Amino acid sequence: xxxxxxxxxxxxxxxxxxxxxxxxxxxxxxxxxxxxxxxxxxxxxxxxxxxxxxxxxxxxxxxxxxxxxxxxxxxxxxxxxxxxxxxxxxxxxxxxxxxxxxxxxxxxxxxxxxxxxxxxxxxxxxxxxxxxxxxxxxxxxxxxxxxxxxxxxxxxxxxxxxxxxxxxxxxxxxxxxxxxxxxxxxxxxxxxxxxxxxxxxxxxxxxxxxxxxxxxxxxxxxxxxxxxxxxxxxxxxxxxxxxxxxxxxxxxxxxxxxxxxxxxxxxxxxxxxxxxxxxxxxxxxxxxxxxxxxxxxxxxxxxxxxxxxxxxxxxxxxxxxxxxxxxxxxxxxxxxxxxxxxxxxxxxxxxxxxxxxxxxxxxxxxxxxxxxxxxxxxxxxxxxxxxxxx
Amino acid sequence: xxxxxxxxxxxxxxxxxxxxxxxxxxxxxxxxxxxxxxxxxxxxxxxxxxxxxxxxxxxxxxxxxxxxxxxxxxxxxxxxxxxxxxxxxxxxxxxxxxxxxxxxxxxxxxxxxxxxxxxx
Numbered sequence: 001x002x003x004x005x006x007x008x009x010x011x012x013x014x015x016x017x018x019x020x021x022x023x024x025x026x027x028x029x030x031x032x033x034x035x036x037x038x039x040x041x042x043x044x045x046x047x048x049x050x051x052x053x054x055x056x057x058x059x060x061x062x063x064x065x066x067x068x069x070x071x072x073x074x075x076x077x078x079x080x081x082x083x084x085x086x087x088x089x090x091x092x093x094x095x096x097x098x099x100x101x102x103x104x105x106x107x108x109x110x111x112x113x114x115x116x117x118x119x120x121x122x123x124x125x126x127x128x129x130x131x132x133x134x135x136x137x138x139x140x141x142x143x144x145x146x147x148x149x150x151x152x153x154x155x156x157x158x159x160x161x162x163x164x165x166x167x168x169x170x171x172x173x174x175x176x177x178x179x180x181x182x183x184x185x186x187x188x189x190x191x192x193x194x195x196x197x198x199x200x201x202x203x204x205x206x207x208x209x210x211x212x213x214x215x216x217x218x219x220x221x222x223x224x225x226x227x228x229x230x231x232x233x234x235x236x237x238x239x240x241x242x243x244x245x246x247x248x249x250x251x252x253x254x255x256x257x258x259x260x261x262x263x264x265x266x267x268x269x270x271x272x273x274x275x276x277x278x279x280x281x282x283x284x285x286x287x288x289x290x291x292x293x294x295x296x297x298x299x300x301x302x303x304x305x306x307x308x309x310x311x312x313x314x315x316x317x318x319x320x321x322x323x324x325x326x327x328x329x330x331x332x333x334x335x336x337x338x339x340x341x342x343x344x345x346x347x348x349x350x351x352x353x354x355x356x357x358x359x360x361x362x363x364x365x366x367x368x369x370x371x372x373x374x375x376x377x378x379x380x381x382x383x384x385x386x387x388x389x390x
Numbered sequence: 391x392x393x394x395x396x397x398x399x400x401x402x403x404x405x406x407x408x409x410x411x412x413x414x415x416x417x418x419x420x421x422x423x424x425x426x427x428x429x430x431x432x433x434x435x436x437x438x439x440x441x442x443x444x445x446x447x448x449x450x451x452x453x454x455x456x457x458x459x460x461x462x463x464x465x466x467x468x469x470x471x472x473x474x475x476x477x478x479x480x481x482x483x484x485x486x487x488x489x490x491x492x493x494x495x496x497x498x499x500x501x502x503x504x505x506x507x508x509x510x
Binding site for chain 2: 030192233234257259267268270272281283293294297298299300301
């Protein structure tokens with residue numbers, strides 16, 4: 001198995017792409033699809049695999065620059081990152097690469113070069129095509145489709161995994177269908193969604209022939225540096241006054257801002273989290289009742305909710321439950337954070353469950369927001385639940 | 391063209407008004423839909439705060455039984471921040487240059503807001 005390095009995706013694919021198999025990132029126009037192939041090859045090479053990148057629409061040096069913009073230093077991969085230059089000839093430039101396609105407009109010339117690389121690779125590795133669509137534009141649709149079969153056979157012979165970036169430009173219906181259904185062992189669709197008003201990008205598995213198909217899609221965001229992250233546009237942090245909501249948001253976030261006066265949030269806390277392949281924007285609400293209109297305003301379109309409670313302050317627990325109602329959180333994944341566990345009189349999560357009369361399937365997690373203890377565990381639990389809902 | 395791209399076009403149109411330095415469209419509850427920030431800070435936080443501001447202003451005026459505000463204008467030494475609703479679901483917010491003429495900006499923003507309302 002060669003991992004794709006895309007969060008969630010390796011789980012859907014039961015570990016990644018097996019040697020000798022192929023995968024295509026089938027991207028709809030207007031969505032940043034190239035990054036998927038880039039992230040896959042960088043993940044593989046940084047884990048010690050051999051990686052070949054077939055450059056068809058960008059100058060090899062520019063490609064290295066693009067990779068480093070994402071924080072992937074290809075020069076550190078000790079020669080395990082190989083570029084096949086199928087571009088320089090097009091603009092009449094000289095090439096510094098070891099593998100150069102002598103005429104990228106001729107599919108046979110490309111096939112010859114790709115076969116040569118596959119033969120000369122010292123061990124099974126991964127071959128990523130920067131843009132299958134560009135190859136189609138240059139060499140013709142049916143010619144390219146025929147060549148794909150030949151490449152797949154050869155890859156199988158040498159146990160290399162093949163990964164293609166493909167943008168679904170208006171090619172013939174037949175070609176698009178062929179790429180979507182027949183050409184590869186696995187197809188990942190990458191598209192944009194226009195929901196009610198929220199705009200996002202998602203990926204999902206359309207086809208996989210070595211594992212059960214998980215019909216799930218994951219929202220993602222492209223960070224620079226960083227690459228692809230599974231993304232949750234809004235997680236709400238709510239709870240009664242002085243429960244530690246702002247402290248929690250700041251402990252969790254890579255960067256965060258607060259609108260507060262005298263230590264009390266009056267508008268909102270806003271933070272970004274980027275952790276273990278997941279990114280989220282965190283909205284912290286005020287806790288005092290007089291700000292309830294703001295809480296209502298901010299809670300729309302949240303995908304998951306943290307309810308923060310001061311474990312020592314049972315008097316405010318009712319207010320906490322009330323805030324779940326105000327935020328219209330019914331049906332959304334909720335994690336209750338039993339904060340201030342470091343104080344002597346703090347109730348345990350189970351005692352809090354009894355006080356609140358919460359069913360057993362609601363997660364109540366201990367934390368000390370002031371020191372950051374338990375904060376990320378709570379985050380990972382909630383993210384897991386939000387992603388399950390997809 | 392996708393809705394997102396069309397919203398981008400509306401913002402690009404606003405950007406042609408020389409005095410507008412940054413602009414963004416978000417949902418009323420503070421989720422970013424599109425932004426034209428010219429690298430002037432973080433668009434997600436910018437729209438979250440703008441949505442809160444507009445929402446708080448609406449609550450404040452309706453608390454006194456007055457109608458909802460047409461816009462919120464914030465004046466700073468470095469420029470003006472103007473935030474207005476674009477239909478019931480969205481809002482548009484811009485940051486202008488310090489000496490920007492408010493009249494022209496408001497006319498252009500109102501036009502943009504009408505377009506946005508019809509796009510979503």
